[in-house]
Amino acid sequence: MHEVGAAAATVFLRVPGTPELRAAVVAVTALGVGSVERVSVDDDVYPSAEAWRTGRVATAHSTEIMAGHPDLSVLAPLPYQAAAAPLFSATHRFGTITAFWLSAHGGADRAQLERLAEIAADLTAGLEELADRGQAPEPPRVPVVVAVDDQAADGGRMTSATAPLIYHLHKLAILLPGVTRTRDAVDLAMERVMSGFGASAAIVSLIDADRLYLAGASGCAREFLRTANGVPLGRSTPETDAVARQRQTLYATADPRVRGRLPDEASDDDCFWVVLPLLVGDRPVGALSMAFDQRHKEIVAEQATLTALATVLAQAVERTQMHEARHELAEGLQQALLPRMLPQPAGVVSTSRYASATSGIELGGDWYDLIGLPAGGVAMVIGDVEGHNTAAAVVMGQLRSAVRAYAAEGHDPAAVLTRANQLLVGLDTDLFATCCCVWLDPDTGRTQIASAGHPPPLIFTNAAAVPLSGLDVGIPLGIEAGARYEAAELELEPGALLACFTDGLVDFAGDLRPEAVKAAFAGERDLESLADQLIGGFEDLHVQHADDAALLLARYEGPSAEARRNVRQLKIHRRDLLGAQRTRALLRQWLDGWGLADMADEEELLVSEVVTNGLVHGDSDVYVYVRRYPERVRVEVRDSDPHPAQAVTIPREEDQAEGGRGLVIVSALASAWGNSPGGRGKTVWFELPIADPERGRHLST
Structure with a gap:
């Protein structure tokens, strides 16, 4: 230079x-x-x-x-x-x-x-x-x-210290506005503090209610981190004192209040600590603690730079926490308006997916539903209300309730859309909505489809698309009070697959991505994996998603009378302490009735693990579905906990000493298994092959 x-x-x-x-x-x-x-x-x-x-x-x-x-x-x-x-x-x-x-x-x-x-x-x-x-x-x-x-x-x-500190502070101030998660903001700050400022150790503690919780730490002893996480604000520690006094404090190497923080006790004699409150105006949001060895003693004179560091981090923490809180609120309300669990009537297997837009935190108006009809059929409904705000979410909830009520009265899909349109016009919301209704009779395969401005469903038989002829897509709901809608009819063959979706999943030409559809339907037998594959492409569709995406899949398995012979189901209340035991007993009865008693031991072990996982960790009602196919038995356990189940070999601290290992057993013994989010909850499924009596061993999968 x-x-x-x-x-x-x-x-x-x-x-x-x-x-x-x-x-x-x-x-x-x-x-x-x-x-x-x-x-x-x-x-x-x-x-x-x-x-x-x-x-x-x-x-x-x-x-x-x-x-x-x-x-x-x-x-x-x-x-x-x-x-x-x-x-x-x-x-x-x-x-x-x-x-x-x-x-x-x-x-x-x-x-x-x-x-x-x-x-x-x-x-x-x-x-x-x-x-x-x-x-x-x-x-x-x-x-x-x-x-x-x-x-x-x-x-x-x-000075040799000032320029690097100002450089890293300047860079951090530029990078932090680009993050939306508190975790990312803390990680960026920790990276600059450790590598840029030359700290030997650093801690970011954030206030939650009346306690300080660790949001990030590096270079500290594990035992210290265990005791420092969740410390009450009323207890005197360097961090709580900084929050209470709102003042930067220096702790010398011999100060007993900072001993035991570093992995090597000898380091305590070489390092001093600087603890700064994270302030937004006069309101503290946490504390930043940094340890420096004697080679960096000149940093004590950089009080203004350290204060600026704490300020930019505090502002980023407040902004990201507010963003996360608003997003969590919006997502929670959105999920509450979706069905808790899809029914699984005989002759029809269904699953769903919902993905929120990432371009903002507004509420979406996408919804879907699966409804049992009075005559024994099943109704698939999917729709999208204009806008991304509270009004759209409220109208979505009203329309979903209205469509369920009209369907329960026995109306056909065209009549349901006509009544829903009159309702939306009468609400005078200035919003419109699209909606598609599919009525299926599992005994005959007869299907009626009506659409109000919504993309018609895709129908596949043996991986080939079934053309929809005679479907007149009407205008969206809420535009014209006198609008009438017509339904098209067709006969589905057993094995036919219906895919209903909202426009968040379509490309700019208004179609599901051809390569994704072709790959997904080419021989994919598992509905959950198929849904994962289709919704998985949602992240690749746009860098920033401008719209939510909803997906509803249903496979017609054949006449319901035949399906009933091969499908068993059970609901377990979340507080039913004997639910897993009752499930094991019923499963053995079902397998014995199918002539598959030799599979009972393995099936009981696996279903017990998965059901217990849903009851204990999901804390929700659990639905068990057992399906017999010619070459395999499939078990699906559905709950309303949206967090994915994970196979872990080391239990979490909140689990019991021997807990958290159930899915490891499932992974080891099942011929196939999966863990798929759906709507407000998830489905954990597994399959075991039916023994080949002629060869005396399991069929290969």
Whole structure:
């Protein structure tokens, strides 16, 4: 920097296995505290990327760079010129070295660019020596920042400690507004504190009700973390005192209040602690504690910088906590308006999925339902209310209730839509909604379909699409009071699959993604896995989802009289302490009735584990469905707990000493098993093959 007269310089190294250059070392002066830390080698704006691609010195002016990356104006608000030289040898391509000159100082001349190339060649030689010894350097996640002795604007000089701290504080202040989760904000701060500020240990504690809980920690003893998590605010500790007094406090190495915090007791004699309250205005949200060894004793004088660090972290914590609370409230209300559990009538197997939009925290108006009809049929309903707000969610709840009531009265799908339209017009909400209704008679396969502006369902038989002829899609609900709707009829063959969906799952042409549909329906026999596959593509559809997505799948298995012979079901109340025992006894009876008594022991063991898991950890009613197929027996256990069940070998602290291992047993013994979210809860299923009596062993799956 001295030799080329630059205000800042950065050494970028290639991240192995990626097309990315990452800052490894940053040198700054008082006028150069900003830096880009990640550069794609395919970027056509940065001179570092051009130097990497061409192997020659490349230059660019700030106006050219900011035209492609306008967000960089916060890094260097003054005009500048950048030049990059490759760090290439005959056998290695390490990265680039980039220097920056303020335009007001004249920028770089030809001699300075030539000197930059010479410096790059010298650095390359040193890097190659390391590589030849098997010590090729890789860039750290947070760059090493060094201060170049330079006259500061006020006539003083920047200290070796001040410039790196200001650099990392500035970078953290830029990165934190981009995160929406408190966990991510804490992780970013911890990364900068440990690697950038040089802390030996750090703790972020956040207030929840009347206690301080650990949100992040690094470099601390496990026993200390166990006792520090959940400490009451009324107990005197360095963190609770900082919150109560709202004051930064320094604890010397000999202070007994901070002993035992580090893994090595000898470290306690070498490290001092700085504890800062995290304040938003006059309101504390937590505390930040940092330990430094004697090599960093000059940081004590950086009180203003440390206070600024605590301030930007506190503001990020408050913002992300508010975002998470609002999102949780919205998601909870949304889930409460969806059906708790889909019925499983004989002859029809169904499942559902719902994915919230990530572009905001507003409520969506998507809904679905599966309704038992008075005559013994089943109704599939899916719809979408205009808008993403509380009004849309309220109207969605009203329409869902109304459609259920009209269906329970025995109306056909066209009549249900006509009445729902009149209801929505009468509510005078200025909102419209789309809706599709499918009525299926499991005894005959006869199906009626009516739609009010909603995409018709996809119907597949043997992985081939069944065309829908004669379906007249009417106008959406809530637009015209006198609108009438017509239903189309068709006969479904056993094994036919119906997929109802909302427009959050469609591409810009209004269709489910063809490649996803083709892959999903090509021989996929398991409905839960099929739903996972279809909804899994939702994240790939848009970078930021502008709409929620709902999916309702149903497979017609054949006449209900035949299906009843092969399907058994049971509901267990969440407080039924004998539910698992009753399930085992009934399962043995069902298997004996099917002539499969030799499977009872394994089936009982697995169903007991899964049912207990739902009752204990899900704390909800549990529904058990047992289906016999020609070559296998499938058991599905559904509950209303949305958290996925996990197979773990080490129980969690809140579990009993021998708890938490049930799904490991299921995974080991079942020929196939899965764990799928559906609506407001989840389904844990497993399959066991039926023994081949001729060969005396299980069929291969």
